[in-house]
Amino acid sequence: MSEILVNIKPKDQFIEKRQFQSIKRQVVNNIMESPDEIRFSLMGAIISDLKNNIDSIPFLISKKLKEKQKNVSPEQIRIKTIQLSEKDFKVETNLQDILNYNIEEEHKIVQSALLALGSFNQRLIEMKAYDAVTILDEEDQSLFDKKYQFLS
Structure with a gap:
C-alpha cells in the first residue's frame, strides 16, 4: 500500500505537505481495518x-x-x-x-x-x-x- 501512495504527490499548490499526508493516512485507514x-x-x-x-x-x-x-x-x-x-x-x-x-x-x-x-x-x-x-x-x-x- 505504501509503495502505491508514495508516488502520489499533491498537485494543488495550496495543500500543505502535512495536510496531504493526513489525507493519505485517512485513505489507508479507510482501506485497511486495524486489528x-x-x-x-x-x-x-x-x-x-x-x-x-x-x-x-x-x-x-x-x-x-x-x-x-x-x-x-x-x-x-x-x-x-x-x-x-x-x-x-x-x-x-x-x-x-x-x-x-x-x-x-x-x-x-x-x-x-x-x-x-x-x-x-x-x-x-x-x-x-x-x-x-x-x-x-x-x-x-x-x-x-x-x-x-x-x-x-
Missing part, C-alpha cells in the same frame, strides 16, 4: 505515556515550537498531567509563562505534540503487530531514545 489488538495497544500506550513518560512530551513540545521558530529547550518546559477519568487527561504546561502564549496557543502546541506521540506509538505498535521492521529517521530515533531512556 482490535492495535487499537487497544495504542490506547494503552497513550495512557501510559500520559501517566508515566513525561520526558517525551516536553521533547515533542520543544520540537513543535522549533517548527514555529521558537527556541525552547525541553528542560525549560514544565508539564503536569492530570488524569480526569480512565481515558481523559488534562495537560498543564508553563508555555504561557515562558512564551506569553494564551491558552489557545498553548493548547494547539500541546495537542500537536501529543498527536505526534500518538502517531509514533501507532507506527511502533503496527510494526510489532505485523512483525515489520523499519528504519527510524533521525527525528523518530531521538523520540525513541527519549521515550525509552529508562531502559539504558
Whole structure:
C-alpha cells in the first residue's frame, strides 16, 4: 500500500505537505481495518505515556515550537498531567509563562505534540503487530531514545 501512495504527490499548490499526508493516512485507514489488538495497544500506550513518560512530551513540545521558530529547550518546559477519568487527561504546561502564549496557543502546541506521540506509538505498535521492521529517521530515533531512556 505504501509503495502505491508514495508516488502520489499533491498537485494543488495550496495543500500543505502535512495536510496531504493526513489525507493519505485517512485513505489507508479507510482501506485497511486495524486489528482490535492495535487499537487497544495504542490506547494503552497513550495512557501510559500520559501517566508515566513525561520526558517525551516536553521533547515533542520543544520540537513543535522549533517548527514555529521558537527556541525552547525541553528542560525549560514544565508539564503536569492530570488524569480526569480512565481515558481523559488534562495537560498543564508553563508555555504561557515562558512564551506569553494564551491558552489557545498553548493548547494547539500541546495537542500537536501529543498527536505526534500518538502517531509514533501507532507506527511502533503496527510494526510489532505485523512483525515489520523499519528504519527510524533521525527525528523518530531521538523520540525513541527519549521515550525509552529508562531502559539504558
